[in-house]
Amino acid sequence: MVPADRVSASLLMSRTSISERLSFETQEIFKRLLRAHLNLEQAHEYIRERFSKTLQNEGWRLEDIFELVDNQQKNTISIYDIEKLIIEHKKCGSRTLMEEVELLMQMYDRGGANRINFFDFKD
Secondary structure, eight states: OSSSSSSHHHHHHHHHHHHHSSOHHHHHHHHHHHHHHHHHHHHHHHHHHHHHHHHHHHOHHHHHHHHHTTTOOOSEHHHHHHHHHHHHHOOOOOOHHHHHHHHHHHHHSSSSSSSHHHHHHOO
């Protein structure tokens, strides 16, 4: 893919390839990171599909699930709500509990306030 603008296309085509600018070790780290990211996205999509099917089959509504996680009825899910949920339902693997919680919060907290509202939760 090349930009339609001739000046931008020329600048892009004149750049050296990434393999010439990065060391072999850096390229390998980047490849592993990209694979891990893609695997995480694939797992995330799989969980989303299963969750959707379960909701349909069991007659649950997303609002019901949100209210269960938001146990203090603040209309947002805090980092502490996620931490409690993970403690109750998951044994941590290679990450520490806080790393796991922070990762989930970063993925779903679109406003950056360490809170997940229902619309972010629904998305």
